[in-house]
Amino acid sequence: MSETALRNATLLSVFEQGTPGSRKLAEEARTLLPSGLAHDSRHFDPWPIYVNRAKGPVKWDVDGNRYVDYFGGHGALILGHGHPAVLQAVHAQLDSGTHYGACHELELRWASLIRQLVPSIERLRFTSSGTEATLMALRLARAFTGRSKLLRIRGHFHGWHDHMTSGYTSHFDGSPTTGVLEDVAGNVVLIDPNDAEAAERAFAEHSIAAAIFEPTGANFGRMPLRPAFVRRMRELATAAGALLIFDEVVTGFRVSPGGAQTAMDVTPDLTTLAKIVAGGLPGGAVGGRKDILDMLDFGVTKAAGREKIGHPGTYNANPLSAAAGITTLEIIADGKANQRANSYGESLRAAMNDVLEEEGVRWAVHGSYSGFHIATVDPGTRPHDFDAEAAIPAMLGPKQSGPLVNRTRMGMLNHGVDMTPALGGTISAMHGDEEMAITVSAFRQTLRDLRDEGMLG
Numbered sequence: 001m002s003e004t005a006l007r008n009a010t011l012l013s014v015f016e017q018g019t020p021g022s023r024k025l026a027e028e029a030r031t032l033l034p035s036g037l038a039h040d041s042r043h044f045d046p047w048p049i050y051v052n053r054a055k056g057p058v059k060w061d062v063d064g065n066r067y068v069d070y071f072g073g074h075g076a077l078i079l080g081h082g083h084p085a086v087l088q089a090v091h092a093q094l095d096s097g098t099h100y101g102a103c104h105e106l107e108l109r110w111a112s113l114i115r116q117l118v119p120s121i122e123r124l125r126f127t128s129s130g131t132e133a134t135l136m137a138l139r140l141a142r143a144f145t146g147r148s149k150l151l152r153i154r155g156h157f158h159g160w161h162d163h164m165t166s167g168y169t170s171h172f173d174g175s176p177t178t179g180v181l182e183d184v185a186g187n188v189v190l191i192d193p194n195d196a197e198a199a200e201r202a203f204a205e206h207s208i209a210a211a212i213f214e215p216t217g218a219n220f221g222r223m224p225l226r227p228a229f230v231r232r233m234r235e236l237a238t239a240a241g242a243l244l245i246f247d248e249v250v251t252g253f254r255v256s257p258g259g260a261q262t263a264m265d266v267t268p269d270l271t272t273l274a275k276i277v278a279g280g281l282p283g284g285a286v287g288g289r290k291d292i293l294d295m296l297d298f299g300v301t302k303a304a305g306r307e308k309i310g311h312p313g314t315y316n317a318n319p320l321s322a323a324a325g326i327t328t329l330e331i332i333a334d335g336k337a338n339q340r341a342n343s344y345g346e347s348l349r350a351a352m353n354d355v356l357e358e359e360g361v362r363w364a365v366h367g368s369y370s371g372f373h374i375a376t377v378d379p380g381t382r383p384h385d386f387d388a389e390a391a392i393p394a395m396l397g398p399k400q401s402g403p404l405v406n407r408t409r410m411g412m413l414n415h416g417v418d419m420t421p422a423l424g425g426t427i428s429a430m431h432g433d434e435e436m437a438i439t440v441s442a443f444r445q446t447l448r449d450l451r452d453e454g455m456l457g
Contacts, residue, residue, distance in 0.1 A: 011407050011449055012046070014414045021062035022050040041074070041421055045406055049413065054081035056430040059418070067418040068435045068442075070372075070425025075220065075250045076275035078337055078370075079328060080430030086279050086327045093323040099315075106322035113329040114277065114285065117257045120267045124287030125296055126317040130249035130274030131159030133284040134212065136311065137270045138163055140286070141210035141243045143295045143309055151189045151202050151211040151242075153225075155218035155396050158247050158272075163188055172396065193217065193392050194229045203240040210270070211237050212245035215260040219422065220250045220371040223392045227264055234266050243269040243292070249284070252277060253328075254426070255342075255369050257335050276332075279324025282315065337429035341370035344431050348372055351440045353383035359447045361456060364388075373424035376404055404455055411446030 009017075016023070026047035029036030035043060042048045049061045057080050059069045069081070079086060093106075107126065115121050127133045138150060150163055154172050158164040165177040167190040176185035189206055191198040202208065211233055217224035237244040246268035251260040253276040261268055269292060274284035287293070294300040301308040315321075332338060349372050352365040364379040364386030365372055377394060379386040405423060412419055417439050419425045450456045 010453060011410050011414060015410050016046065018065060018414065019047070019049060019061065019063050023047050025050045025062065039074075044409070044421065049418070056080040056082070057428055057432070057435050065413075065416070067413065067416055068431075068438050070417065070419050070427065070439075072426040072428055073280050074275065075254070075426040076278070076280045077426075077428055078254055078276050078332060078341060079280075080428040083328075083331075083430075085331060086324050089323040089327040090281070090320055093319050096319070098320055099318060104317075104319055104322075106319055106326065107317040110317065110322045110326050110329075113326060113333075114273070114287065117253065117329060117333060118259055118261070118271060118273075118287065120261060120269075120289075121271060121287035122290040123293035124285050125293065125311060126313075127274075127284040127286065128282055128313060128315040128318075129159070130247075130272060130284050131161055131164075132313070133249065133272035133274055133286045134158040134164065134245075134247060135161045136286045137212070137245050137272050137288075138210065139309055140270065140292055140295055141245065144292050145209045145241065145243065147207045147209035147242070148187050149189055149206045149208045150187060151191065151199070151206075151208050153193050153213045153218070154190050155193060155223050155392075156212075156214050156247070157218065158212060158214075159249075166190070192396070193223050194226050194389065196229055196232045199229075199233060199236055203236050203242065208237075208240055208242040210243040210245050212247055212272075214247050214251065215264060215266070216251055216255065216368060219373070219424070220426065221368045222371075222373045222388070222422065222424065223395050224368065224388050226389065227266075230264060230266050234268075237269075245270045245272065247272050249274040250426075251369075253332055254338065256338050257333050276328060277325055278321040279326075279328035281318075281321040281324045283318065283321035283325060332429075338370070340429040341427045341431070344436065345370045345372060345427050348427070348436060348439065350384070351436065352443050353386075355440060355444045355447065356383040359444065359451075361447050367424065370427040371424065372427070373422070374408070374419075376408065376423065404450070407450060407453070407455060408446060411449045412442050414449075415442035415445050417442040 026036050051059050052062050053060050060066050111124055154167045157168050162180045162184045165180055166174050166185050171177050174190050176182050189202045191202055234244055246261055248259045248271050252273045256263045270288035272286050277285055295309045296311055349365045356363050362378040364375045364383040366386050366388045367373045409419055
């Protein structure tokens, strides 16, 4: 398309003309998969992009379009795509076997590294995903405390199993979502973020087995939690004889080598992990105090006359995931990868807010550590001074959606940047000056495209 034609084209027409291969695959996918998708977050109108290769901080779709990647394997790729050392470890393990159906030495090395990096973890059990990890953490908490109630925070995501569906993007009153039993949803108590008084009432009025939340706030800090609130939750759980569970599926090994709990100096009883823990391959874990994890121990439960929690799992501690996880954790153990990603995040947020001010757009870019979020609402102040915590009430509800959000993401794709559907993303240690320049330029041009189409004031 010529430069003149590009200037006169709409965001939609540019996207459609640039992604015919993705369109063809999406049409086929709709004949095979519900909505043509394997994951809800990949839903995009008119069709999602189909990627066929990736390297470092970038990826290419089937039409040859190159994108700076902030989807980041759903947050799993702190070292970017195809890190040479991780690939070498996985390739070597392929030659030795992909699934032994038996114990193996790699699972011991993997567990030892996790325990070394996360001091609160005395024992751990591997799972195949973050959803499985939070499911096991909940079962451990109920078995250990003998209680049934779970305390959660509205807007926080802990996987898709039955106890976690209400209060994330819908059913904020705690009523069951489609397919979930009322008795299950009824054992979940929901409170608003940073509402210490509501937490105090919940612990006083209910027999709480455990409180679980994302320590930096929902969606990796999109709705940030105050550190004082996190510390207060630790105090309340201890006083009530309940367990405190940190969901570090995203923040684990990303905020710091020891996760958010190390950075915040708050010690949970249980921690759930996935994503980075398996080096970008499928895998997760739940870890914490030995006396709690002993509920999975054959000998300890028999000696105590207690019923053991059963836990099979075909792919628990799969050798390929173990190889990738070990190598990744060894690389990030010194904290340098986290520092690079976190520093890039700080610079990116500042640069994008500069663009907003220069273009006169009353949005804001916020976040912490190696994440960023675009708030397409008037911040009521300079973008650099946006108070995301004060905006949480407006964020509680369906995720950002609608034509403006769709076209913003489309514009970024048109200009070579892939973000998440909520207009944000995670950053790897491989993102650098080139990716920064592309992202900032894409953001500026997308705002101008939106204004040309009458979608900005």
